[in-house]
Amino acid sequence: MSRQIIVGISGASGAPYAVRLVELLAQNDVLVHLVVSRHGRRLLSDELGIKKLDPDQLTGGRVDRLIIHNENDVGATIASGSFMHDGMIVVPCSGNTLAKIACGITDNLLQRAATVTLKERRTLVLAHRESPLSLIELENMKRVTESGGTIVPLSPGFYLLPQKIEELIDFMVAKLLDLVGVDHDLDMRWDANRIEA
Numbered sequence: 001m002s003r004q005i006i007v008g009i010s011g012a013s014g015a016p017y018a019v020r021l022v023e024l025l026a027q028n029d030v031l032v033h034l035v036v037s038r039h040g041r042r043l044l045s046d047e048l049g050i051k052k053l054d055p056d057q058l059t060g061g062r063v064d065r066l067i068i069h070n071e072n073d074v075g076a077t078i079a080s081g082s083f084m085h086d087g088m089i090v091v092p093c094s095g096n097t098l099a100k101i102a103c104g105i106t107d108n109l110l111q112r113a114a115t116v117t118l119k120e121r122r123t124l125v126l127a128h129r130e131s132p133l134s135l136i137e138l139e140n141m142k143r144v145t146e147s148g149g150t151i152v153p154l155s156p157g158f159y160l161l162p163q164k165i166e167e168l169i170d171f172m173v174a175k176l177l178d179l180v181g182v183d184h185d186l187d188m189r190w191d192a193n194r195i196e197a
């Protein structure tokens with residue numbers, strides 16, 4: 001059976017990270033279960049001009065590798081603990097969605113799937129975007145971490161000397177793929193020889 005990863009897009013800045021992640025997962029033969037919050041849709045529109053989710057565009061032609069779930073459908077497969085998957089990534093993760101997950105509140109399918117992922121002790125990665133952070137957000141991150149989740153601040157490094165925005169996006173997407181154990185060809189690993197050359 002092919003691997004299945006849930007991707008949640010919430011209403012924080014950073015929609016390009018999410019779109020690139022979905023594309024690479026699909027290209028790597030991973031079946032992607034995508035759920036986008038209402039504000040996540042707004043950010044896709046504001047930042048990328050995506051008004052309607054197009055499976056062909058999102059997967060680079062691998063439409064059989066994408067299932068799009070309605071954020072209001074808390075009865076979807078991914079809402080159940082019996083649904084076997086290989087991890088969930090919320091990218092970008094807003095402070096609101098972080099807070100809901102930290103408190104076990106499930107107002108939409110994204111939050112429900114994340115909460116269930118934690119209770120089933122599966123991999124949950126929250127790629128959070130906000131700056132600076134209040135103590136409330138730090139406490140919420142602590143709670144999620146103590147419950148087994150991983151917080152990934154969307155803060156790309158510059159030590160590989162990026163020349164394009166796409167390289168900054170790929171820097172973070174490579175980390176996210178690593179965290180769910182999906183192979184990739186993104187050349188984003190530290191190599192001192194490369195910098196010195």
Ligand SMILES: Cc1cc2nc3c(=O)[nH]c(=O)nc-3n(C[C@H](O)[C@H](O)[C@H](O)COP(=O)(O)O)c2cc1C
Pocket residue numbers: 009010011012013037038039040042046093094095096097098129130
């Ligand atoms: C243009 C725009 C950018 C935003 N950027 C962020 C952000 O980077 N981080 C954040 O936590 N919230 C951000 N917000 C606020 C969230 O969208 C808002 O808190 C919303 O309730 C989140 O809902 P969701 O978590 O269900 O997606 C932004 C809102 C807008 C309109």
